[in-house]
Amino acid sequence: MLELRDIHASYGQVKVLFGVSLSVAPGEILCLMGRNGAGKSTIMKTIMGQVPAAEGSISLDGKNLHTMPPHLIPKEGVGYIPQGRRLFSELTVAENIEIGLMTRNEGADTREWVLELFPRLRERLSQVAGTLSGGEQQMLATARALCLRPKVLLLDEPTEGLQPSMIELVRQVVVKMKSEGYAIILVEQRVDAVLSIADRVTFIENGKDRETVAASELQSDPTKLTKYLGV
Amino acid sequence: MLASLEGAVISAILVLTAMGLSIVFGVMRVVNVAHGEFFMLGAVLAWVVTTTLGGHPVFGFVAALIVVPVLVGCIAAGADRLILKRVNYDPDRTIVATIGMLYIIQQATLMTYGPEARPVEAPFNTRLSLPWFEFGDEGFQMIWPWGLSITSYKLFVIFAAIAVLIALWIVLTRTKIGLIMRATQQDSDTAQAFGVPVGKVYSWVFGLGAGLAALGAVLVVPIQQAHYLMGGDPLLLAFIVVIIGGLGSLPGTVIAALLIGMSDGIISVFFSPTLAKIIATFLVAMVLVFRPQGLLGRAPS
Ligand SMILES: Nc1ncnc2c1ncn2[C@@H]1O[C@H](COP(=O)(O)OP(=O)(O)OP(=O)(O)O)[C@@H](O)[C@H]1O
Ligand SMILES: [Mg+2]
Numbered sequence: 001m002l003e004l005r006d007i008h009a010s011y012g013q014v015k016v017l018f019g020v021s022l023s024v025a026p027g028e029i030l031c032l033m034g035r036n037g038a039g040k041s042t043i044m045k046t047i048m049g050q051v052p053a054a055e056g057s058i059s060l061d062g063k064n065l066h067t068m069p070p071h072l073i074p075k076e077g078v079g080y081i082p083q084g085r086r087l088f089s090e091l092t093v094a095e096n097i098e099i100g101l102m103t104r105n106e107g108a109d110t111r112e113w114v115l116e117l118f119p120r121l122r123e124r125l126s127q128v129a130g131t132l133s134g135g136e137q138q139m140l141a142t143a144r145a146l147c148l149r150p151k152v153l154l155l156d157e158p159t160e161g162l163q164p165s166m167i168e169l170v171r172q173v174v175v176k177m178k179s180e181g182y183a184i185i186l187v188e189q190r191v192d193a194v195l196s197i198a199d200r201v202t203f204i205e206n207g208k209d210r211e212t213v214a215a216s217e218l219q220s221d222p223t224k225l226t227k228y229l230g231v
Numbered sequence: 232m233l234a235s236l237e238g239a240v241i242s243a244i245l246v247l248t249a250m251g252l253s254i255v256f257g258v259m260r261v262v263n264v265a266h267g268e269f270f271m272l273g274a275v276l277a278w279v280v281t282t283t284l285g286g287h288p289v290f291g292f293v294a295a296l297i298v299v300p301v302l303v304g305c306i307a308a309g310a311d312r313l314i315l316k317r318v319n320y321d322p323d324r325t326i327v328a329t330i331g332m333l334y335i336i337q338q339a340t341l342m343t344y345g346p347e348a349r350p351v352e353a354p355f356n357t358r359l360s361l362p363w364f365e366f367g368d369e370g371f372q373m374i375w376p377w378g379l380s381i382t383s384y385k386l387f388v389i390f391a392a393i394a395v396l397i398a399l400w401i402v403l404t405r406t407k408i409g410l411i412m413r414a415t416q417q418d419s420d421t422a423q424a425f426g427v428p429v430g431k432v433y434s435w436v437f438g439l440g441a442g443l444a445a446l447g448a449v450l451v452v453p454i455q456q457a458h459y460l461m462g463g464d465p466l467l468l469a470f471i472v473v474i475i476g477g478l479g480s481l482p483g484t485v486i487a488a489l490l491i492g493m494s495d496g497i498i499s500v501f502f503s504p505t506l507a508k509i510i511a512t513f514l515v516a517m518v519l520v521f522r523p524q525g526l527l528g529r530a531p532s
Contacts, residue, residue: 087421088417103426
């Protein structure tokens, strides 16, 4: 169980998060929604320790993450798929996967498992990551995070710029990870995609969590979507 | 022929020094103005090691070759922890910080080692004549002209540099350490999100860069004496090489070091060292005008 309590964070002098609390349990998909610039990506960066939490606490299964050196956080089992993929673009597909495997000393079996999930990557192991298509890059970013065999998966807008069939693939993988017991935090703009897979939705506004509702509730009563997203 | 061998020796030293500068810039985005001082420190420490050990020159030299780069690397890694980490690797502030390091190292050396230039004896230094091929009266023949010779030590320098480059290339492309360095170079935040201890990698890289300069210096002291002000020239030349080759591009650095070293050697022999410097500086200006990212550098996307 990953839990954020009253997180405040800033970039230098600019404060961005003003007390964010949320939690996600194993086998659950929590979706973060909010307007551009609301602070969704910043929440994920704070979990990863890239942006330090000035106040509040972050814990994974009772262990504090916010006091750890950032490079140890992924070793606790937090797999991160950043917005815009952030691949090591001059490294090959195989090397990107290797970096993921090294994080938690995973071996050949994990590599096999990940390549089973994304057969397209197996055909392109020696290709330089920067030359992959957008969809393939997203697969690789996802594969790299799954190489950790994480307890928690953070996905920041995984469907950005993808065609419908690729979005469907991402959706299937997310659902599959959920069924394998991963705790998943997903940032997603597309309402239909969210409602079909999320368990709960937390609305973020101006660096604060405003409200958390069950996805089923939103489906029957979309007024909150209008309220927080203006759609 | 002789000139090009002299050029090759210059290139060999230069390529090690410039490689150190280039790796540090590539991975850490730090312009290390103190790089030349690590070179100087390498030369001075080589003198210290060889004189304290005494004994046969080969013994002292081999010891210096091993000990000195490691020692200088550790000093640099310590400086990284103590200074560069504190300024958060901010590009502007690291320049100022490394300028500070330059003077600290230089003055500390002046106070302890003194202003004298001191020689280190070469471990072996036989003169080798080189054959020359010529079409004479009896057709193709090999002659051994007077004046066409090089010392065995200079040949050793060339091969040592090649060996170090190959080793470096293998480490960077074939090992986990190299993979971690390349990942950090491309995206340090994301590398950290995959468990890479970026702070430690930076210290190691800074140490490696300084160690390469020190290695170049240990190789050069039997040819050129150790002096506390000797860091200026290598720094300037290394910058020239790195700019021409493309900041952070290792193959570019090798090619540019060859270009600059060879032209320096050849022009110095036939004309004057000053002309060689003028041409090198002119080349930099041309590269900056027509190909700002360097010969093999990538344009920022
Ligand atoms: N590196 C940074 N330095 C300074 N300010 C930043 C930085 N990154 C983000 N911000 C600011 O923090 C705020 C929140 O940004 P964040 O990326 O978390 O938004 P987001 O909710 O993910 O938006 P989007 O939907 O567009 O991805 C924005 O106002 C942004 O300008
Ligand atoms: Mg975002």
